[in-house]
Amino acid sequence: MALPQSAAATAQVKPDTTLAGLERLTHRRVFFGHQSVGGNILDGVRGLLPSPNPAAPAIVEVKDANATIPPGTLAHAFVGQNEQPETKLAHFERLLDGGVAKQVDVALMKFCYIDFTSSTDAKALFEKYRTTLAGLKSRHPGVTFVHVTAPLTTVQRGAKAWFNELRGRPVYGVGENVSREAFNALMRQTYGGKEPLFDLAALESSRADGTRETYEVNGRAYPALVPAWSDDGGHLNAQGQARVASALIAFLAALPEAPASAKAGP
Numbered sequence: 001m002a003l004p005q006s007a008a009a010t011a012q013v014k015p016d017t018t019l020a021g022l023e024r025l026t027h028r029r030v031f032f033g034h035q036s037v038g039g040n041i042l043d044g045v046r047g048l049l050p051s052p053n054p055a056a057p058a059i060v061e062v063k064d065a066n067a068t069i070p071p072g073t074l075a076h077a078f079v080g081q082n083e084q085p086e087t088k089l090a091h092f093e094r095l096l097d098g099g100v101a102k103q104v105d106v107a108l109m110k111f112c113y114i115d116f117t118s119s120t121d122a123k124a125l126f127e128k129y130r131t132t133l134a135g136l137k138s139r140h141p142g143v144t145f146v147h148v149t150a151p152l153t154t155v156q157r158g159a160k161a162w163f164n165e166l167r168g169r170p171v172y173g174v175g176e177n178v179s180r181e182a183f184n185a186l187m188r189q190t191y192g193g194k195e196p197l198f199d200l201a202a203l204e205s206s207r208a209d210g211t212r213e214t215y216e217v218n219g220r221a222y223p224a225l226v227p228a229w230s231d232d233g234g235h236l237n238a239q240g241q242a243r244v245a246s247a248l249i250a251f252l253a254a255l256p257e258a259p260a261s262a263k264a265g266p
Helices: 015-027 036-048 085-097 122-139 158-166 174-191 200-204 238-254
Strands: 029-034 058-061 073-078 106-109 144-148 214-217 220-223
Touching (some): 015 238, 029 036, 036 058, 036 238, 122 144, 174 200, 200 220
Parallel strands (some): 029 073, 106 144
Antiparallel strands (some): 214 220
């Protein structure tokens, strides 16, 4: 069974496109809620920043909802607790409702790979996400909300995987990525082509030549993180950071401006 392709996953972002995107973001205010993989992505953005050219957004951590976020800022916050995805949603919502939404043009949050286990109820988690984001969108029409698919991990292969299977032990990444893909499929089905969707999982599972990293469970193909993009099987290394960061900058820069009538706050 073929996996869905994503333009964001297969397109190579050219350096001049990245620079143009960074310059365009100097006129916008973006808020990003995340944990460790989000930190990897921001490290990738820092690596893209031109020097000494000042035409790039400032990356600023937000500690509370009263923070001042001027134009040209990529604001971010470490939201919630890993392995407790509902706390990330609640914290993201609290920050936006508490005042951040009046300060920004674009907002996005992502879960982490560690938020998913082989037993995660992806449908229930997605419904909680959908309800939360629908409420935020209704209350803050001046903000463009971007949806982000959940990141993946590599899948254990070779002798270790065979030995674990032989002993009846779980193989790293297999069940967890099935849960992540179930959640991500709902994200694509619900938001793809309808609302802004940054397909992080598709980027992570696509090699530089566009081919996909997959494995099979009961005859069905599931995506996994390309080993070249990570040194520990989950977090992004320098190559992975640069790949995702350049795609995210291009994605955010291409978002249309919100109607002036929908703007809420300065």
